[in-house]
Amino acid sequence: MAVIEEVMTRSVETCSPSSSVIEVAKKMKELDVGVMPLEEGNQLVGLVTDRDIVINGLAEKETGDFKARDVMTKDPECVHPDTDINEAFNLMSEKQIRRLPVVDQNNQLAGIVSIGDLAVKLNENRESGDALDQISRPAKPEK
DSSP states (O other), X not given: OOBGGGTOBOOOOOBOTTSBHHHHHHHHHXXXXXXXXXXXXXXXEEEEEHHIIIIXXXXXXXXXXXXXXXXXXXXOOOBOTTSBHHHHHHHHHHHTOSEEEEEOTTSOEEEEEEHHHHHHHHHTTTOXXXXXXXXXXXXXXXX
16 A cells, blocks of 8 residues: 655645745745645645636736735645555545645644656556546536
8 A cells, every 4th residue: 555655745845824925936936836835833724826826816916915825725635644645646536636735643744745746656556647637637517
């Protein structure tokens, strides 16, 4: 049984919810990442993605003068280091999530796992194409 701890990125930089969105965007550019975890008092409180900045920020506010807390996803889906990789895959598929924070029992950030991390591991079992299809499928229209 493969677990998330085997594939997650361990050293993850964070910002504060009170950080300006410009500061978050610059840090994301510097690190070449599409997501920035937000911590307050060593606790994960949210995530900001590049998409959040554009869709929930710039497109709505028409300015870059706002804080990370204004666009963050609060209480993001998370997994633990000992979570089975298939369980994480199923969660990512169901929720259409491309990146999952990995937290310890105290809700402290231990790492992050991405669709790419899963694809590499699943490729070892020749399942990566199916995995990417499941996670990247278009949302079903609501009726």
